[in-house]
Amino acid sequence: MTFEAPAITWMAIYPQIALVVAGLVVMMFDTFSPKEKKGHLSYIALLGVFIFAAFSFYLWGTQASAFNGMIILDFFALFLNLIFALATALTILISVKFTHREHIPEGEYYTLILFAATGMSLLASGGNLLIIYLGLEIMSMSIYILTSIVRDRVLANEAALKYFLLGAFASGFLLYGIALLFGATGSLEMSAIGDFISSHSLQHSPLFLMAFCLMMVGFAFKVALVPFHMWTPDVYQGAPSPITGFMATGVKAAGFAALLRVLMYAFGPLETDWRIIFWVLSVLTMTIGNIVALVQTNIKRMLAYSSIAHAGYLSIGLVVVNKNVFGAMLFYLVAYTLMNIGAFAIIILLERKGQENQDLDDYRGLGAKYPLLALAMTIFMLSLAGIPPTAGFIGKFYIFAETIKSGALGLAIIGVLNSVLSVYYYLRVTVKMYMTPREDEPPEADADSAHIIAVTVAVLGTLILGIFPTPILHFALKCFTLF
Numbered sequence: 001m002t003f004e005a006p007a008i009t010w011m012a013i014y015p016q017i018a019l020v021v022a023g024l025v026v027m028m029f030d031t032f033s034p035k036e037k038k039g040h041l042s043y044i045a046l047l048g049v050f051i052f053a054a055f056s057f058y059l060w061g062t063q064a065s066a067f068n069g070m071i072i073l074d075f076f077a078l079f080l081n082l083i084f085a086l087a088t089a090l091t092i093l094i095s096v097k098f099t100h101r102e103h104i105p106e107g108e109y110y111t112l113i114l115f116a117a118t119g120m121s122l123l124a125s126g127g128n129l130l131i132i133y134l135g136l137e138i139m140s141m142s143i144y145i146l147t148s149i150v151r152d153r154v155l156a157n158e159a160a161l162k163y164f165l166l167g168a169f170a171s172g173f174l175l176y177g178i179a180l181l182f183g184a185t186g187s188l189e190m191s192a193i194g195d196f197i198s199s200h201s202l203q204h205s206p207l208f209l210m211a212f213c214l215m216m217v218g219f220a221f222k223v224a225l226v227p228f229h230m231w232t233p234d235v236y237q238g239a240p241s242p243i244t245g246f247m248a249t250g251v252k253a254a255g256f257a258a259l260l261r262v263l264m265y266a267f268g269p270l271e272t273d274w275r276i277i278f279w280v281l282s283v284l285t286m287t288i289g290n291i292v293a294l295v296q297t298n299i300k301r302m303l304a305y306s307s308i309a310h311a312g313y314l315s316i317g318l319v320v321v322n323k324n325v326f327g328a329m330l331f332y333l334v335a336y337t338l339m340n341i342g343a344f345a346i347i348i349l350l351e352r353k354g355q356e357n358q359d360l361d362d363y364r365g366l367g368a369k370y371p372l373l374a375l376a377m378t379i380f381m382l383s384l385a386g387i388p389p390t391a392g393f394i395g396k397f398y399i400f401a402e403t404i405k406s407g408a409l410g411l412a413i414i415g416v417l418n419s420v421l422s423v424y425y426y427l428r429v430t431v432k433m434y435m436t437p438r439e440d441e442p443p444e445a446d447a448d449s450a451h452i453i454a455v456t457v458a459v460l461g462t463l464i465l466g467i468f469p470t471p472i473l474h475f476a477l478k479c480f481t482l483f
Contacts (some may be wrong), residue, residue, distance in 0.1 A: 001216070003230075003306070004050075004087040006088065007231075007338070008066055008067065008094060009027055009065065009066040009073075009091070010066070011052055011059060011062070011064065011073070012060075012064050012065065012066035012067075012071045012072075012073040012125070012240075013061065013066060013071055014055040015052050015055040015056050015059070015078075015081050015121055015127075016118050016121050016125075017046060017208065018051040018052040018055055018116055019048060019049075019052050019115070019117050019118040019121065020050070020115070020116050022044065022045060022047065022048020022051065022052075022109075022114050022367055023045075023048070023111045023114035023115050023118070024111075025044055025048070026041050026045055026048075026107055026110050026114065027107055027111050029041060029044060029107070030105075030106065030108075030111075030145055030184035031107070033040040033429075034362045035117065040106055040294065040428035041110050042092055042095065042096045042099075042110060043105045043109075043448070044110075044145055045092050045110035045113065045114055046089060046092050046093070047087045048114055049085050049089045049114070049117070050085075050089070050143030051082065052084075052085055052088075052117070052121075053081070053082060053085035053089075055086065056078045056081040056082055057082075059073060059346045060075075060078055061075070062074075062078075065127060068127040068132070069128065069189055069191070070126070070127055070131050070152075070189075071122075071125050071126070071127060071131060072125055072126070072127040072290070073125065073229060074479070075475075075478045075480075076084055076124065076257075076259050076260075076479040076480065077121075077124045077478040078304050078345045079124040079330055079475060079476060079478075079479045080120075080121070080253065080254075080257045080330075081121055081124065081126035083250075083253050083330075083333055083334055083337060084120045084121055084250055084253065084254070084425060085117075086119045086334070086338070087117075087249045087253070087337045087341065088113060088114070088246070088250065088457065089245060089477035090245075090337070090338075090341045090342075090345075090454050090457065091113060091242050091243075091246040091250075091341065092110065092113065093110065093450045093451065093454035094242050094245070094341070094344070094345045094450070094451055094454045095110075095113075095242040096448060096450040096451070097314065097446075097447070097448045097450070097451055098240065098241070098242055098348055099123045099144050100238070101272070101352075102150050102302045103355055104149055104150060104240075104361060105149075105250075108145075108149065109124035109146070109149055110204060111365070112142040112145055112146050112149075113142070113146065113246070114303065115138060115142045116138070116139050116143055116146070116246070116250070116251075117250065118138060118139075119134075119135045119136065119137070119138030119139025119140070120135070120139050120250055120251070120253070120254035121135070122134060122135030123136060123139065123255070123257055123258040123261075124257040124258070124261070125189055125255065125419075126190075126261060127189065127261075127265070128188050128189050128190065128193070129178045129182075129188045129189075129190065129193075129262075129266075130178075130188055132258050132261070132262065132336055133171075133175060133178060134267070135173065135254070136174070136222070136257070136258065139243065139251065139254060140167050140171065140222075143163075143243070143246075143247060143251060144160055144163055144164045144167065145160075146239070146240070146243045146246075147160040147163055147235060147238070147240075147243060147247075148160030148161075149243075150174075150240050151403075153238070154237040154418030155237065156236070156238045156239060156240065157238075157353075158238055159234055159237065159238025159239050160238070160239075162231055162234055162235060162237075162438055163231055163235045163239075166221070166230070167221070167231075170217065170218050170221035170222065170228070171218065172263045173214045173215075173218045173221075174214065174215055174217075174218025174219070175218075175414065176214050177210075177211045177212070177213070177215035177216075177217075178181045178211070178215065179211075179213035180207055180211035180214065180231075181193065181208070181215065182213070182267075183207055183211075184205060184207045184208040184211055187210075189210055190261065190262060190265035190266040190371065191265055191266075192345060193265075193266040193267075193367065194266050194267070194268050194269060197266075197267070197268075197269045197270065198229065198269045207297075209334030211265065212270075212274075215262070215391025216274075216277070218481050219255060219258065219259045219262070220281065222251065222254075222255035222258075223255035223256055223259065223261060223311050224282045224285075224307060224311050225253055225284075225285045225311055225312070225314075225315060226253070226281065226284040226285040226288045226289070226308065226312075227284070227482030228482045229285070229288075229308045229311075230287070232304045232305075232308055233304040233305060234248070234346070235304075236248065236253045236300050236301065236303065236304035236307070237300045237301050237304065237358075241300070241344050241348045241351060242348060242478040244300060244304075244344060245340060245341040245342075245343075245345070245432070246304075246331075248303070248304075248307045248340050248341075248344075249333075249336060249337040249340050249341055250337075252307070252311065252314075252333075252336075253333045253337070256314055256329065256333065259318070260310050260318075260326065260329075261408060263318065271321055274318070275318070275319050275321060277413060278315050278318040278366050279318050279319045279320075279408075281312075281315055282312050282313075282315035282316050282318070282319060282411065283312070283411070284312075284413075285308055285309065285311055285312030285315060285415070286309045286311075286312025286313055286315075286415060286418040287312070287414070287418055288308070289305045289306065289307075289308030289311070290306075290312075290421045290425075291421070293305035293306050293309065293422070293425050294421070294424060294425050296362050296425070297359055297361075298358050298360075299347060299358050299359070299360055299363070299388045299429065300347065300358050301388060302360075302425055303340070303343060303344070303387055306384060306422065306425075306426075307340070309338060309422060310384075312415075312418070313396060313399060313415060313418075314329055314332060314333070314392045314399075316399055316400075316403055316411060316412075316415055317329040317399060317402075318407045319403075319408060319411060320402055320403050320408060322402065322406065323477060323480040324398075324402050324405075324477065325398075325402035325403070325406070326476075326479070327398075327473060327476040327479065327480060328395065328398035328399045328402055328473070328476075329399065329473055330394055330479060331348055331394070331397030331398060331465075331469065331473050331476045332396070332398070332399060333381065334465065334472060334476075335383065335390075335392055335395045335462065335465055335466075336392070336395070338383075338391060338457075338458045338461040338462045338465070339380045339383040339384055339391065339458065339462050340380075341381075341454070341458060342376065342379075342380045342454075342455060342458030342459060342462065343377065343380040343381070343384070345454050345455045345458065346376060346377045346380070346455070348451070349373065349445040349446070349447055350362065350363075350366075350445055350453065352444075360428065360429065360432050361432065361436075361438075363377075363429060363432040363433050363438060364432050364433070364436040364437070364438040365433075365436070365438040366433040367433040367434035368434075369441070370445050373445055374433045374434065376455055376458075376459050377429065377430075377433065378429075378433070378434075379387050379459055379462055379463065380458070380459075381426040381429050381430055381460065382391060382426070382430075382464070383420070383462045384422070384426050385422055385423045385426040385427065386419045386422070387423070387424075388466065389463070389466040389467050390462055390463065390465075390466040391461070391463075391464075391465035391466045391469070392462070392466075393466060394465065396415075396419055396468040398473070399415070400412045400416060403415065
């Protein structure tokens with residue numbers, strides 16, 4: 001009697017393997033490199049991200065699954081991989097000088113970033129709830145540590161502890177919900193759960209309803225939907241600025257990717273019910289996020305509440321529920337990655353060891369001393385506000401247009417009014433830079449070549465997607481041929 005190993009479609013996890021191998025290589029080089037010669041670690045990490053993106057490009061158009069359907073390889077997973085690659089590469093570029101300035105252990109730092117990206121990729125590729133949970137924990141554990149990696153900062157340690165405790169509760173809710181869902185349906189495979197729900201009436205099952213609610217609480221925490229947003233401002237302010245940008249983009253994209261997978265594959269038959277829930281969450285999230293952002297004087301806290309509001313805009317797609325609005329959501333995630341990490345790149349340039357310079361008044365007179373830097377920040381603020389010709393405007397336009405087409409005119413009006421409201425606090429940064437004089441000198445900005453490349457890519461990407469959005473939107477729409 002011979003034993004035959006089951007056939008495994010290894011190509012389905014080529015991108016994730018690339019990230020894990022890159023992380024291990026960074027750790028190995030960190031171990032054997034002299035303390036004063038660790039600058040090359042960032043380039044090894046960047047190479048790993050490029051290989052990750054190259055595999056995703058190479059596999060574009062491939063439809064496959066592996067490990068008995070636990071991993072799904074499709075347009076959706078590959079498109080999200082490219083978003084994660086963009087967010088990770090930009091984060092590494094804006095971290096090169098930052099890690100030297102803050103004396104951060106580079107081996108740990110870049111390895112954790114790569115492992116966090118691996119978790120994000122698993123979240124987008126999961127066909128089984130265990131893979132979704134595994135990806136969530138790999139990503140979350142890495143981000144918890146990265147939040148407090150500047151060990152001599154009390155605020156960072158406080159933020160990490162708060163994020164860890166609340167994140168552990170959210171993960172507990174999600175895992176308990178998954179366990180109850182298994183009890184109600186007898187499966188952890190999302191397509192099998194969807195088939196079971198279609199053939200059985202579970203809307204009045206207490207066990208099933210409890211499972212659904214607990215899982216939605218877990219996901220709402222990860223994407224910072226109100227009222228599960230409490231951690232966001234404190235963690236964003238306390239975390240190192242490159243990691244804050246990474247959280248605001250990569251973690252949010254991964255959370256929405258997993259949420260879309262679960263809703264469309266597992267809970268698709270209950271679309272009518274969960275659309276109502278997300279209508280309420282979307283309105284509360286965008287409204288509260290924008291209103292509280294109006295009174296913030298710390299730019300990182302302002303961007304934290306802005307991030308909450310943007311989660312509300314993205315949640316509109318979970319109310320409309322069609323291929324076009326899902327494509328618009330993915331386009332918006334690309335645009336948000338560029339403009340948000342770009343804004344944090346400017347913030348990092350004005351920071352100093354022991355002097356954060358995060359108050360809005362610290363940006364006074366910046367336009368006169370550093371006109372190009374101020375221009376870049378203005379472009380990012382205009383894009384976040386949704387003003388043409390930027391990628392942020394196109395992203396919001398597509399989402400609101402699809403909302404109106406679906407008949408949800410009231411939701412679209414609330415979204416537009418919130419977007420108008422946000423213009424005030426975004427333009428306040430521009431007013432401080434160009435129109436508010438100061439007697440002393442603005443903070444010194446000292447950028448290296450990696451930082452300049454990151455800002456340039458973010459600026460050009462924000463403008464190009466605002467003027468020529470069709471190619472990216474076309475690829476984003478392809479992702480939903482199977483949903």
